[in-house]
Amino acid sequence: MSKNNxxxxxxxxxxxxxxxxxxxxxxxxxxxxIDSSKVQDIGEVLLYxxxxxxxxxxxxIENNTFRFSHFSDxxxxxxxxxTRYDIMLFFIALSNIMDxxxxxxxxxRGGVTIGELMHDHGLLFGPALNRAYKLESKHAIVPRIIVDxxxxxxxxxxxxxxGRTDLPExxxxxxxxxxxxxxxxxxxxxxxxxxxxxxAIMSKAFFVIPxxxxxxxxxxxQIPESTESLLKKKIWLINKYNxxxxxxxxxxxxxxxxxxxxxxxYITELDAQEMxxxxxxMKKELLLPQSVLQ
Numbered sequence: 001m002s003k004n005n006x007x008x009x010x011x012x013x014x015x016x017x018x019x020x021x022x023x024x025x026x027x028x029x030x031x032x033x034i035d036s037s038k039v040q041d042i043g044e045v046l047l048y049x050x051x052x053x054x055x056x057x058x059x060x061i062e063n064n065t066f067r068f069s070h071f072s073d074x075x076x077x078x079x080x081x082x083t084r085y086d087i088m089l090f091f092i093a094l095s096n097i098m099d100x101x102x103x104x105x106x107x108x109r110g111g112v113t114i115g116e117l118m119h120d121h122g123l124l125f126g127p128a129l130n131r132a133y134k135l136e137s138k139h140a141i142v143p144r145i146i147v148d149x150x151x152x153x154x155x156x157x158x159x160x161x162x163g164r165t166d167l168p169e170x171x172x173x174x175x176x177x178x179x180x181x182x183x184x185x186x187x188x189x190x191x192x193x194x195x196x197x198x199x200a201i202m203s204k205a206f207f208v209i210p211x212x213x214x215x216x217x218x219x220x221x222q223i224p225e226s227t228e229s230l231l232k233k234k235i236w237l238i239n240k241y242n243x244x245x246x247x248x249x250x251x252x253x254x255x256x257x258x259x260x261x262x263x264x265x266y267i268t269e270l271d272a273q274e275m276x277x278x279x280x281x282m283k284k285e286l287l288l289p290q291s292v293l294q
Contacts, residue, residue: 111135210278
């Protein structure tokens with residue numbers, strides 16, 4: 001029997017819960033009858049999320065420093081961190097997974113930290129996992145992924161580019177201000193830093209923004225208000241959505257899209273019409289539930 005090298009590595013680690021997933025799974029069986037189409041749909045969603053990560057990491061998760069594990073309604077993504085550039089790649093990958101799940105109307109809640117983790121040979125354990133799980137289960141509360149204070153404290157200690165010559169040079173301030181804050185991070189009302197999916201969407205190529213925002217709008221509208229927990233999540237999402245669209249200009253979008261079509265034939269007239277419809281729809285503010293307004 002060959003002896004595996006089982007040891008902790010310093011890894012940036014995300015523990016993420018797929019909200020409502022248990023209810024979706026429960027709906028696959030009714031009166032002891034299995035709904036095969038729903039089982040297929042769930043599997044396709046998860047495989048799509050994994051495929052997104054594989055595509056981003058060059059085709060093989062296990063061939064590089066990324067690791068991905070899924071169990072029931074949760075998943076863990078981790079990566080060995082050598083440079084600040086690696087941190088940016090981690091959050092891009094995490095954002096891509098969130099995009100993939102959102103296309104199937106699934107939102108997430110989670111925690112991200114950095115620390116000692118064993119995530120190899122089919123094994124997953126370590127203090128970083130415990131901490132990330134605690135952030136998700138005790139502190140995130142609403143559909144957001146909390147960024148641990150420990151991770152932020154580690155940023156200045158991580159090399160800019162680790163001696164590599166093929167990466168852009170960062171200093172800590174510019175990295176935090178112009179990379180992470182502009183693309184991913186926001187500070188919430190409770191002082192917690194979190195991965196802002198609205199900011200991540202708004203930083204994408206302009207012509208795909210309406211489609212992503214429309215999908216998110218549809219998810220928010222379908223959240224029931226039957227419990228205090230669900231109502232809290234819905235109110236939080238509505239407020240973040242309305243803030244995200246406040247600076248979006250439909251006239252500017254339409255003008256930029258026309259210019260884009262002149263330069264790139266892959267955007268068809270039909271595509272453009274759908275994008276414009278989505279743009280006008282996304283610009284409408286979402287209304288708070290009546291129970292809140294009363």
